[in-house]
Amino acid sequence: MDYGIHWFRRDLRVAGNEALRHNCLKNKGRVVGIFVFDKKFLGRDDFSNNRFQFFLETMKSLKEELNSIGSDLLVLDVGPEEAFPKLLKKLEHKPNLITFSRDYEPFAVKRDKAMSEFFKTHEIETQSFRDHLIVEPWELTKKDSDEGYQVYSPFSRRWRVVYSEGDMKNRISSQSLSEKYYKGPKKKVFSLEWRDLTSEKDYLDSYLKENKKSVTIDIPEAGTKAAQTSLLNFKDKIKNYKTDRDIPSINGTSRLSHFLKNGSITTAQIAYSLGLDSFNTLSTGENTFLNELIWREFYYHILYRKPAVEKKAFKPAYEALKWENNKTWFSSWCEGLTGFPIIDAGMRELKNTGFMHNRVRMIVASFLVKDLLVDWRLGEKHFMKELLDGDLAPNNGGWQWAASTGCDAQPYFRIFNPWSQSKKFDKDGVYIKKFIPELKDLDAKRLHSPILDHATYPRPIVDHSVQRNLALDLYKSLK
Ligand SMILES: Cc1cc2nc3c(=O)[nH]c(=O)nc-3n(C[C@H](O)[C@H](O)[C@H](O)COP(=O)(O)OP(=O)(O)OC[C@H]3O[C@@H](n4cnc5c(N)ncnc54)[C@H](O)[C@@H]3O)c2cc1C
Known part of the structure; x- marks a missing residue:
């Protein structure tokens, strides 16, 4: 009897998974899912046991x-x-269809091309589907050209035009959580299990058990249900998003990034559920939030069109920057021991929770590159090792933005002052005190300038005004 296989990768959900649904409808429910671990991925030097555990928990769910x-x-x-x-050697009958959701990272693009060729030579039909982007890179080009955008504002304007035209509404609603074929857990719309096909050993439980030994933080609840709960919690917050999103002590953002990474939820589902597909009526908060989703798409488009950014500066001239890469400073930054409370709070939030607030990500990234004069790639890798939402495109984009080496980057002469950023965005020191308990009794005003007389908290490892000038000289040396 006919059956299909859905190859899961970063689309780990059932609801609104168009590739899976297509396979299910075509094969009248006789579809099974597969996930295959690439050992290359497990051996990467930016591999994170914490993120991997969250990924495994997502698969379990x-x-x-x-x-x-x-x-x-x-x-x-x-x-x-x-x-x-x-697997194909062991199966008595070949599947008549293999589906998967498209991915845009350089490694994934190559893998999918090679595997599609392989399936073709075995005469197995393969179909891929759009999933975690709303607009795919090849759909968004400059007018009358094949070229993509390198600057966010025109990209975003064009993205909004594409988004409001043609079949976009359909494609967003087609990932809706309340679609007809799938009414949620328990309803048996499928009718095939792996044991009906083969006795191949499943490795999920052994991975879960083995990897757990190296986990260093509390892993948050994983899976579609948890993602939907976070989305629901955010619905009330969106009205204040424009202002609250910049204050790290306020829980004012969606906290959906780690779910987006694994596909427990997609940007289309978020947009649909928040009613962001009717531009004319968007509030300020909704508009600002939609912009952030567009930033995510922007960085994916950049990575797809210019895969070299994975290793190199978007602007080639910046490859020549001579970073100092002082190892002691770098390790103080990683450990949250720089003597700059806002930096240390951010780095300790990262280490202890696997998350860091976006405003603080920008501050610590700027500090590493423009105060400590450390190559942005070291910061990027450290983030990947620690973040539960670590994701190549937005991480690389965020770092290149902060280092002024990327597309639509912060100009090199705009250097965050960590003291004034701290005063502006954590005036009362609530965020700082949460992650640096040894400073909890200090008057908030003292947190935004060097603390020189504390028994256990370090003095600042550098002088910002001196380092600022050195950074300017470093960048100017390229001119
Ligand atoms: C140096 C640096 C590194 C970063 N690394 C990552 C990373 O590895 N993975 C990651 O998902 N995000 C990264 N970001 C972007 C951003 O910090 C996080 O997406 C955000 O903090 C996640 O929290 P949230 O889901 O509550 O965001 P919200 O404010 O609720 O935003 C909603 C969604 O929009 C997207 N988004 C928000 N801000 C950005 C942004 N600046 N760039 C791209 N997409 C954005 C995310 O998918 C996010 O989940 C990085 C930013 C910087 C400055």
């Missing part, structure tokens, strides 16, 4: 959901080039 609706997920411990040939 997906597997439970699939089981509850009559389907299944098989997790293999080898990459696709090895896993699929081995």
Whole structure:
């Protein structure tokens, strides 16, 4: 009997998963899911056990959901080039369709091209679907040209035009959480499990158990349900988003980034659920929030069109910058021991929770590059090791923005002053005191200038005004 396989990657959900739905409808419910671990990924030097655990927990929740609706997920411990040939040899009948959701990272683009060729030579139909972007890179070009945008504002204007035209409304609503074919867990819309096809060993539980030993933080609840709860909690906050989003002591942002990374939820689902598809009636908060979703898409488009940014400065001239890369300063920054309370609070939030507020990400990134004169790539890698939402495109984009080496970057001469940023965005020191308990009894005013007489908290490792001039000289040396 015919059946299909859905190859899950970073679309770990059932609701609104168009590729999975297509396969399910075509095969009348006889569809199973597969996930294959690429060992190259597990061996990367920016690999994070914490993020991996969150990913595994997300898969566990997906597997439970699939089981509850009559389907299944098989997790293999080898990459696709090895896993699929081995599996196909063992299966009595070939699947008639393999579906997957498109990804845009350089590594994923190459992998998908190679695997699509492989499936073709085995005469298995393959279909890929748009999933985690609302507008795909090739859909958004400058007028009468194939070229993409390199500056956010015109990109965003064009994105909004594309978004409000043609089939965009349909594609957003087609990922709606309340679609017809899938009414939520328990309803058996699928009717095939892996044990009906093969006795291949599943590796999810052993990965979960083994990786857990190296986890250093509390892993938040994972999966679609948790993502939807976060989205629901955010609905009330969006009206104040424009102002609250910049204050790290306020829980005023959506906290959806780690779910977006794994596809427990998509930007289209968020936009649909928040009613962001009717531009004319958007409030200031809604407009600002939509802009952030567009920033995410912007960085994905940049990465897709210019994969070299993964390793190199977007603006090639900046490759010649001679970073000092002082190891002691870098390690003080990583540990949250620079003597700049706002920097240290951010770095300790990152280390202790796997998250850092966006405003603070901008401040600590600018500080590492323009005060400590450390190569932005070291900061980028450290973030990837620590962040639960660590995601190549926005992380690389954020770092290149802060280092003034990227597209639409902060101009090099605009250098954040960590003391005034701290005073402006954490005036009463609520955020600082939360993550630096040794400063909790200090008067808030003292947190925004060097603390020279504390028994346990370090003196500032550098003088901002001196370092600022050195950074300006460094960048000017390229002219
Ligand atoms: C140096 C640096 C590194 C970063 N690294 C990452 C990363 O690895 N992964 C990641 O998802 N985001 C990254 N960001 C962007 C941003 O900080 C986070 O997306 C945001 O803090 C997540 O919190 P939230 O979901 O509550 O965001 P919200 O404010 O609720 O925003 C909603 C969504 O919009 C997107 N978004 C928001 N701000 C940005 C932005 N500046 N750039 C791109 N997308 C944005 C995210 O998907 C986010 O979940 C980085 C920013 C900087 C400055």
